[in-house]
Amino acid sequence: MAKKSVEVQVFDSDFALLLRESVTYEIKMESRPKSKFRTFVFVCVLLAVTGIVYFGYFCPDQVCALSSRETVWSDWTFRTPIQDNLGKPLQTHSEPVSSKLSNPGLSYDDVLNENFQFDMKAHDVMVFLHIQKTGGTSFGRHLVRDLDLERPCTCQRKRKRCYCFRPNRKEIWLFSRYSTGWKCGLHADWTELTSCVDSELDKNEGDKVKRRYFYITLLREPISRFLSEFRHVQRGATWRNSRHWCGGHVATREELPLCYKGDSWKGVTLDQFAACPYNLAANRQTRMLADLALVGCYNMSYMSPVERDRVMLASAKKNLASMAFFGLTEYQKIAQYVFEETFNLRFAVPFEQHNATVSSVTLSMIRQDQLETIRRLNDLDLELYSFAKALMFQRFERLKSKDPLFKERFAHLGELPGRQSDSFDWDQVIYDDNNITQK
Known part of the structure; x- marks a missing residue:
């Protein structure tokens, strides 16, 4: 009797079952006497049962996978939806659009729904994605100076750097500008951070550790943020040391030409600032979160501009919604x-709300056609911000409904009995690099 052709489709969830059934398929393919066939099956079954009994109950714990023992991260199998590479850096994508992404950290829903808590004594790390001109400098200072911690961060008066160690050992729990510096590049974005943070912490601590990451960020109303960046660049800022790392390499000068000649764009007009097609200020928040x-x-030749915008905005929304926390500059108290x-x-301390800003003054002075140009340049950010605002208020209402002491808590944010904020004056310290281009 000739062998039959059999096609088997393998699913991860059926992995164990298919291992057993593959033996049965091969047995059925051969033409043999029934007596030999039955004897062979009986011997296989007997050996299998004997092996399971022995390996399941008699061999040492460190050898046998079936032995009863405490579950560790590496025990998760195909049937378990939790990924073993939780918090690990993403692989470089050879075909970006079709690539399947891993989860770079614990999401907001994980934190609330799965009863996860930020455990500073374990291996949890808070990663602050600092987008330019969103109020991140003030928030970053709050993180290292004003949190009520068992082991407060210790800051150096000659440098804008603090050591934020866990209460029980000398390991870092906060990855941010003021705690680790720009380890993944100046104002590193989502793409850079998720491929860099884990290896940098391993390097810093001299050991590979299975960490849980909690990504956080701040967003700002796009028109105000764009004008604030314009005024900052007009004063001389360039962020020239940003790496723009992606796909395993730094962006080339051909991919990201400069908008100016010389050392900076100091003195640029608003029309010149808006006219440069390579100006990363446009839709910056969407780009940095995608x-x-x-x-x-x-x-830019990888896909059409329309498709690029569509994919980038969708990715930014997805990543923002997955973050453990994000706040909006215009809603400090809620944040x-x-x-x-x-x-x-x-x-x-209570967060301060600064409504009268440099950008608000600038906004009152610009022409209508300039305002329309800025809106067009930041159309993705405007949609992202609208999405973020709705989502933040949804989270706020959800937390509010679960808090029986909400009115009292909300009225006294930043007031802790017996605790006063340190008088450490950030404006008196010396910055690592006094060049304004680093800000």
């Missing part, structure tokens, strides 16, 4: 409450 590997990194309730940590 997985740029999905759109070919900084290679403080959401952060404190999400992480079960308290700030010793």
